[in-house]
Amino acid sequence: MNDAVLFDAREDGIAIITINRPDQRNCLSREVREGLFAAWERFENDDAMRIAILTGSGEKAFCAGGDLKEMVDKGLQIPPRDMFPVPYDNIELSKPTIAAVNGVAFAGGWMIAQACDLCVASSSARFAITEVKVGRGSPWAAPLISMIPQRIMMEIILTGKPVTAQRAYEIGLINRIAEPDALMATALELAKEVLEGAPLSVKAGRETVMLATEMGRSAALQAARAAHELTYTSHDAQEGPRAFSEKRKPEWKGE
Incomplete structure (x- = not known):
């Protein structure tokens, strides 16, 4: 620096x-x-x-x-x-x-x-x-x-x-x-x-936007699904709905 x-x-x-x-x-x-x-x-x-x-x-x-x-x-x-x-x-x-x-x-x-x-x-x-x-x-x-x-x-x-x-x-x-x-x-x-968003969701969401600008519709959809696999299987994917149902702020772990 x-x-x-x-x-x-x-x-x-x-x-x-x-x-x-x-x-x-x-x-x-x-x-x-x-x-x-x-x-x-x-x-x-x-x-x-x-x-x-x-x-x-x-x-x-x-x-x-x-x-x-x-x-x-x-x-x-x-x-x-x-x-x-x-x-x-x-x-x-x-x-x-x-x-x-x-x-x-x-x-x-x-x-x-x-x-x-x-x-x-x-x-x-x-x-x-x-x-x-x-x-x-x-x-x-x-x-x-x-x-x-x-x-x-x-x-x-x-x-x-x-x-x-x-x-x-x-x-x-x-x-x-x-x-x-x-x-x-x-x-x-x-x-x-x-x-405020779940870290893995933000990361996958950003990747989806970039994929969509570089690929055709079908290819982008397929690649975006792959980009979201880690998000869906993460701790945070369970924590988010749980926090919503319990009417509290979610505690993200980024994992």
Whole structure:
């Protein structure tokens, strides 16, 4: 870890990962990339951490994308597969994640917000895939077709123009909008709502959503049934109905 990325391991099982270079608009510089790789690894390997919130320092930028000066200095052409830390892509994670977008999420900033399972945004946030403006590419945007309509995706990519948080909510890119000073509280509320569920059910549910975006209907159904076998045969699968019938809060064991 380095001070470019902060890691807050809360006692309630929520990890808050913060890109901490507001003076650089939290761009994906080398030190930020290294810090994010380390933070995601720490999150995945800590059994006490059940969900992570990714955000940026300050109010102006969640992440403004790659470090263009670094790209020029390196003469960067095709980015190496392991250059940018993208959850569930070149970073293997088995737990849910939330992006808390506090300002602009441009280019690589959109990329890492898109990669998270859920997204909460400040009302002042803006989103843009700006690669066409600087002659770069956005192959990472391909999964976006499972989130928003094709023609809207086409316009966003071909024009590079920003969309507001309200527009992002309308097209289904983000889950919730919050006033700037309530962004983290809103993200934490969503995280706690996820944590109320049985851990194995949440894990299998997340896998089902991803399977459904990658497979045809029949194949996804078959794979989802397999993904839920552990859930159905777990202690928690008996504890949940028992707690409901006894009118008490369930005590999940995650097993």
